[in-house]
Amino acid sequence: MAIFGGLTAMQVVALAGYELLLFAGAFFLVGALDDVLVDLHYLWRRIIGKARTPRVDRGALLGHPLKGVAAVMIPTWREAEVIGATVRHALTVWNQAELRLYVGCYCNDPQTVQAVAMAAQGDPRLRLVIHDRHGPTSKADCLNRLFAAMCVDERRSGQRVRMVLMHDAEDMVDPVALPLLDQAMTGLDFIQMPVLPEPQADSPWVAGHYCDEFAEAHGKSMVVRDALGAGLPAAGVGCAFARDVLDLVASRNGTADAPFASQSLTEDYELGLKIAELGGKSAFLRVRGDNGELVATRACFPARVNEAVRQKTRWVHGIALQGWDRMGWTGRLTERWMRLRDRRGPLAALVMAAAYVFMILGVILWLGDAVGLLVLPEPGPLAKALLLVNFAAFVWRAIWRCAFAWREYGTTEAMRALLRIPVSNIIAILAGRRALVAYWRTLKGEPPHWEKTVHRTHPALLRNTEPTA
Numbered sequence: 001m002a003i004f005g006g007l008t009a010m011q012v013v014a015l016a017g018y019e020l021l022l023f024a025g026a027f028f029l030v031g032a033l034d035d036v037l038v039d040l041h042y043l044w045r046r047i048i049g050k051a052r053t054p055r056v057d058r059g060a061l062l063g064h065p066l067k068g069v070a071a072v073m074i075p076t077w078r079e080a081e082v083i084g085a086t087v088r089h090a091l092t093v094w095n096q097a098e099l100r101l102y103v104g105c106y107c108n109d110p111q112t113v114q115a116v117a118m119a120a121q122g123d124p125r126l127r128l129v130i131h132d133r134h135g136p137t138s139k140a141d142c143l144n145r146l147f148a149a150m151c152v153d154e155r156r157s158g159q160r161v162r163m164v165l166m167h168d169a170e171d172m173v174d175p176v177a178l179p180l181l182d183q184a185m186t187g188l189d190f191i192q193m194p195v196l197p198e199p200q201a202d203s204p205w206v207a208g209h210y211c212d213e214f215a216e217a218h219g220k221s222m223v224v225r226d227a228l229g230a231g232l233p234a235a236g237v238g239c240a241f242a243r244d245v246l247d248l249v250a251s252r253n254g255t256a257d258a259p260f261a262s263q264s265l266t267e268d269y270e271l272g273l274k275i276a277e278l279g280g281k282s283a284f285l286r287v288r289g290d291n292g293e294l295v296a297t298r299a300c301f302p303a304r305v306n307e308a309v310r311q312k313t314r315w316v317h318g319i320a321l322q323g324w325d326r327m328g329w330t331g332r333l334t335e336r337w338m339r340l341r342d343r344r345g346p347l348a349a350l351v352m353a354a355a356y357v358f359m360i361l362g363v364i365l366w367l368g369d370a371v372g373l374l375v376l377p378e379p380g381p382l383a384k385a386l387l388l389v390n391f392a393a394f395v396w397r398a399i400w401r402c403a404f405a406w407r408e409y410g411t412t413e414a415m416r417a418l419l420r421i422p423v424s425n426i427i428a429i430l431a432g433r434r435a436l437v438a439y440w441r442t443l444k445g446e447p448p449h450w451e452k453t454v455h456r457t458h459p460a461l462l463r464n465t466e467p468t469a
Contacts, residue, residue, distance in 0.1 A: 025386030068162025106135030189280030203303035231276025236268030266318030349432025
């Protein structure tokens with residue numbers, strides 16, 4: 001029966017499927033070329049020996065004195081279940097006297113305050129800072145409160161902090177990360193170290209897809225970005241800033257003691273790029289210990305779909321949408337290229353959604369052809385070329401994803417990495433849609449809403465809690 005312009009329902013489906021194929025195929029091709037450029041640059045640096053990960057003697061670094069005071073800042077809100085293990089771990093494996101651990105809590109969150117106080121066990125290096133505002137405000141606001149407390153301590157002691165580190169409430173720091181950052185900070189303003197999500201037996205697919213993404217992003221993409229001299233985004237954990245550059249950022253913000261952008265959902269990302277805009281020197285510090293283990297911050301990432309979508313909504317909203325508004329497109333060609341890569345999340349989500357709809361329509365059309373409801377025409381040369389090239393690009397991407405997962409997590413996780421690609425795509429689609437809705441609300445005057453990530457720890461993360469030498 002004809003339903004539209006003389007076309008049957010199956011013919012309308014076939015037409016829609018063809019248009020979706022052209023749309024998704026064209027944009028997938030553009031994205032594939034973008035990724036291949038990064039891949040080829042990384043391969044070239046590997047060939048000439050400039051992308052190899054150096055090794056350090058862990059034994060020689062453990063407990064090594066620092067060149068100055070290092071302030072570690074951990075903002076919290078309702079983290080009573082995880083913050084105790086985090087504080088105990090950090091104070092144990094980082095036994096340097098120069099360490100100052102600032103943990104920010106809210107006055108209406110007594111459970112977290114109690115957990116921090118109990119974990120400290122009288123260690124004088126801990127600074128428990130209770131925010132006078134009711135939480136949650138925002139991560140940046142809590143960080144600014146910690147920064148203000150640090151400034152007060154500096155004035156009281158007459159000793160200026162040398163570098164400031166940022167971590168989250170569930171992070172398990174590497175025992176040699178602090179002395180490594182201390183040594184590398186000379187002549188630099190910002191350093192980012194790798195982040196390694198922990199595989200979780202009860203969530204091999206949702207939590208596991210973070211393993212794949214971070215293994216590749218912090219094993220290749222950040223290496224290339226650093227080599228190109230583009231601004232490095234801070235991950236919010238495992239990052240260190242020279243004390244002076246934070247004063248410079250605060251001055252640019254029009255304040256004396258607030259370097260973190262309280263209106264941004266991704267203040268860490270923005271801070272890294274601001275430092276580059278101000279002429280600061282940044283570096284991505286990727287090294288392995290003599291045992292082959294990567295020196296990195298380890299943590300359990302969200303294990304449920306709704307939690308992962310909420311977290312990635314904040315990332316897409318803050319980086320792609322707010323980042324466009326707040327940071328613009330300044331800088332050299334390589335800088336703009338990297339910002340374009342950062343901000344392609346909403347478009348990528350739309351393209352992936354179109355591709356999955358095309359796959360569903362393709363099954364319907366195949367069934368229609370099989371039962372004689374429709375005779376599918378032979379695909380044209382353009383459609384064939386798009387399908388072939390994009391299939392090759394998918395295989396290329398899958399090989400890279402599996403290779404980096406294998407390097408950090410072994411064969412089992414590498415095999416799962418291939419199967420987790422659809423999981424990663426679906427979460428990205430849901431987060432992209434949700435971020436666009438949230439951004440639309442801000443355009444109508446509603447302030448950005450901060451949705452805190454649900455944190456948890458894991459016994460496997462406590463393997464390095466033995467006292468340092």
